[in-house]
Amino acid sequence: MRTRPLKVALLGCGVVGSEVARIMTTHADDLTARIGAPVELAGVAVRRPSKVREGIDPALVTTDATALLKRGDIDVVIEVIGGIEPARTLITTAFENGASVVSANKALLAQDGAALHAAAEQHGLDLYYEAAVAGAIPLVRPMRESLAGDKINRVMGIVNGTTNFILDKMDSTGAGYQEALDEATALGYAEADPTADVEGYDAAAKAAILAGIAFHTRVRLDDVYREGMTEVSASDFASAKRMGCTIKLLAILERAADGESVTARVHPAMIPLTHPLASVREAYNAVFVEAEAAGRLMFYGPGAGGSPTASAVLGDLVAVCRNKLAEATGPGESAYTQLPVSPMGDVVTRYHISLDVADKPGVLAQVATTFAEHGVSIDTVRQQGKDGEASLVVVTHRAPDAALSGTVEALRKLDTVRGVASIMRVEGE
Structure with a gap:
């Protein structure tokens, strides 16, 4: 066993x-036994040095x-700063000074992963x-290594714990969004500013x-x-329950049927209660991977938090340190297919549309026309009316999203349609 420690x-x-x-x-001691050499924490870069950090030598x-990375004796850099800068510059500096990198930075990887892989x-x-x-869910490495000999056609999952917690509470308790x-927020699942989570930015970075x-192609956040x-809304959940569904914020990645393009999207969707993702509760994550030979695989577990994320970081650290000792590297970027990313309008999906309409003869026929x-073909229609007002709920068959979106815009212009109360895609069937 090597006695000189690997410096981190x-x-x-x-x-x-x-x-x-x-x-x-x-x-x-366990890390030393697993790696084949001791690992030593050689430096910790922070913004506020005066803060007491229990267990860390001041x-x-x-x-x-930058000075830490340029010392010349650092073997591995662990980057858990987050954001674009200074993380991007620091990772590049690490490479220039001979250090491999373990990162938890989804935003940076989604935006500049290709350049970082090249470096x-x-x-x-x-x-x-x-x-x-x-x-903590082992997902990246199984897709990058275990399924390297297979062809992945679809990935669908819940990749943000905050949004899943919120939607789960709305579903199970009848609570409103706020x-x-x-x-x-009170339980610490949501940040003081939850925008990145609830508006789907966090999930979109992970989807990229x-x-x-x-798909072995370059997909950026954009x-x-x-x-x-x-x-x-609560009424969306009520409609979902009438259909035997619940609502989840999903990341859906698909290879086109002809294999010539891919799509990547993040949005709320109704999914049947019989689908395994429907039972994912609280702040947990779960991802379905569909491959030609392996079939359908599900990865499930805690998707955030200090200990779960640290577990994934340490797993990477062990792998990278082993590579260092073997004077080898693990798999890098695989982007040989260079498939184009099709726009959302090309995606074939279903819609659940709730309309507020005038309660009078001929409205349903006008909407159907x-x-x-x-x-766009209609699957089911449900209508309720009272005092001259009516609610019309339409669930479509599968159609290109552009056609469905165009239908909704045309419905908004009808004199008999007072408003489009909600629109939601239906997935997982």
């Missing part, structure tokens, strides 16, 4: 970083991350990022990363269609 620089020491440092210290703490390859180093998607959000791995869940004019 930790960038960021918040909830995740402090847990990484704790595990490295308390499990040092002598290791620095505010000069790692140029210097013969590793870039690992299991913790960037779905916390009430459920307030509870999520997973799509790139699944390629992912995104809708948030702030407009989901509008659907027919746009080439």
